[in-house]
């Protein structure tokens with residue numbers, strides 16, 4: 001495994017692979033890697049000749065200075081975790097990535113105008129900026145993203161379409177703790193009590209798929225009521241949406257694929273998760 005910190009070193013290293021027509025799997029991450037990331041990395045390795053993992057806490061996608069500051073940074077551990085699977089870890093500095101200032105303005109349309117869009121102004125533009133730059137530098141055959149950030153995948157697919165990029169986006173299933181809590185780098189910030197309570201998010205989502213109704217207002221009400229039973233939770237949103245357009249659906253029968261997306265604060269920690277209804 002090779003650790004690379006500059007764009008020119010990365011491009012020099014990859015030039016050989018491109019010339020030899022090797023396939024490249026890219027796994028973009030913000031570090032603080034866990035088993036969820038590892039599942040993406042293992043898959044990228046299996047499906048490609050070369051596996052590139054980027055580790056970069058991207059300031060332009062944080063709309064909250066405290067969240068950026070508190071985001072865990074654990075490069076040494078990250079390198080150990082991926083050393084058996086990644087061929088290249090690209091871990092640039094902020095100065096390196098933003099030597100060219102971040103002036104790109106993307107308009108991803110309706111997929112970015114719901115849920116995380118209004119909740120985190122500028123977030124998806126920042127994600128678009130870093131992901132497009134990584135795609136340009138790496139020129140991957142495939143790029144792997146976790147379905148925990150369900151809306152992010154729809155936004156990135158839109159980016160690929162709008163920019164006419166020739167690569168495949170590979171969505172990968174959420175990895176959960178035994179308790180059901182979706183793995184997330186932010187889980188490190190949970191106290192024991194918060195972590196135990198956070199396991200109820202998935203329990204509630206799962207229970208909501210067993211309700212007899214197909215009316216999403218009733219399903220939403222169930223989830224909202226259940227979440228409100230825990231003092232340390234504050235629900236930011238629960239939306240039941242079409243899995244491609246990400247627009248709300250009124251009835252589960254109105255769409256071929258339907259996913260419920262939730263954002264809950266466990267005290268000071270913002271947790272997201274989702275569940276498929278069909």
Ligand code: PAF
Nearest residue numbers: 028029030058127130149
């Ligand atoms: O999902 C993430 O960790 C980030 O949003 C990504 C895709 C690595 C871009 O910084």
